[in-house]
Amino acid sequence: MDNVLIHIGYHKTGTTWLQNEVFISESDVFQPLSKNNSGHSTLAGHFIYSEDGYLLNSFDDNEEVIKKHLKSLKESFNYDSTMNKILVMSNERLSGNPNSAGFDSSIVAKRIKKIFPKGKILIVIREQSSWLFSNYFEYLSNGGNHNIEKYLSLKYDGKRPGFSPNNICYHLLIKEYRKKFGDENVLVLPYEYFKKDKICFFETLSDFLGRTVIIPSKNFKNKWNVKSDYYVNYKLRFLNIFIHASSLNNHSRLRTKLTRILAILIKKTMINFIPEYLEKSFQSSLKAKIQLWCLGKFEDSNKITSDLIGMNLEDFGYLNTKE
Numbered sequence: 001m002d003n004v005l006i007h008i009g010y011h012k013t014g015t016t017w018l019q020n021e022v023f024i025s026e027s028d029v030f031q032p033l034s035k036n037n038s039g040h041s042t043l044a045g046h047f048i049y050s051e052d053g054y055l056l057n058s059f060d061d062n063e064e065v066i067k068k069h070l071k072s073l074k075e076s077f078n079y080d081s082t083m084n085k086i087l088v089m090s091n092e093r094l095s096g097n098p099n100s101a102g103f104d105s106s107i108v109a110k111r112i113k114k115i116f117p118k119g120k121i122l123i124v125i126r127e128q129s130s131w132l133f134s135n136y137f138e139y140l141s142n143g144g145n146h147n148i149e150k151y152l153s154l155k156y157d158g159k160r161p162g163f164s165p166n167n168i169c170y171h172l173l174i175k176e177y178r179k180k181f182g183d184e185n186v187l188v189l190p191y192e193y194f195k196k197d198k199i200c201f202f203e204t205l206s207d208f209l210g211r212t213v214i215i216p217s218k219n220f221k222n223k224w225n226v227k228s229d230y231y232v233n234y235k236l237r238f239l240n241i242f243i244h245a246s247s248l249n250n251h252s253r254l255r256t257k258l259t260r261i262l263a264i265l266i267k268k269t270m271i272n273f274i275p276e277y278l279e280k281s282f283q284s285s286l287k288a289k290i291q292l293w294c295l296g297k298f299e300d301s302n303k304i305t306s307d308l309i310g311m312n313l314e315d316f317g318y319l320n321t322k323e
Helices: 017-019 063-076 105-115 130-143 146-155 168-183 191-196 198-209 217-221 229-236 238-245 257-271 276-295 301-310
Strands: 004-007 028-031 085-088 120-127 186-190
Touching: 017 085, 063 105, 105 168, 120 168, 120 191, 120 198, 130 146, 130 229, 130 276, 146 276, 168 186, 168 301, 186 191, 186 198, 186 301, 191 198, 229 238, 229 257, 229 276, 238 257
Parallel strands: 004 085, 004 120, 028 085, 120 186
Antiparallel strands: none
């Protein structure tokens, strides 16, 4: 199958917007490989999980299940060789989960290659300190409760993987996909490019696909997965164990219907008492702290990435100067 685009993320690079505004069944260009008309591709999950919800064995390619689901999807939208649409599988989890060091990203790449050997790959990256700020609050919204210092400093203890800065040395994943699919079949674009010039972003994507991708300007105003109230979400992060039960808080047993309602009520009440200047001051302070932590950690990787993708990432503020 030649006419397939696989969009693998990264997380926090506008993936939700792309999945709900571009890679949708109403599009004249794209047909999502999903049971749904938009959002995450349901097919993508089979590259990661078994049918009973467990993580796949690293030696298992899950080929039979994936092909069965793919066949079912193609039948549901009457796909044949004359269909004038690009099939697209979009899910940022395909690049690994940032809160588990992207440990299986290479394994997933191998599975994708087996199913879609002639597929085209889209990777969107983001300047690391900006990415970390956004990802950290996604971590909190999913139940995490470490402060930023602990989140960034926890080392791997040989058991469950957590965040690792090595996961956002982008050149390694890019090289892996180029090795598997060929340089001409892997497009890497900075998220900042999308933010700066959306028209040029989609012109570049169009050139890559050989199809004109036109997005109505009104769609650019739509917001997806927007975070807010950073101060309260950070200071009251301990309440997350009452609101969410996930592996990020060891599946907290403190979460009940009542505790969840009370914890959410406390947070909503506190939000009303936080002045705007305090919110802005907190964000600036936390961003500065993350930028300091990033200093010098990604410079070499970003230089290699710049050469690989033919774009000077320094123009987008990527290159941190070493002390």
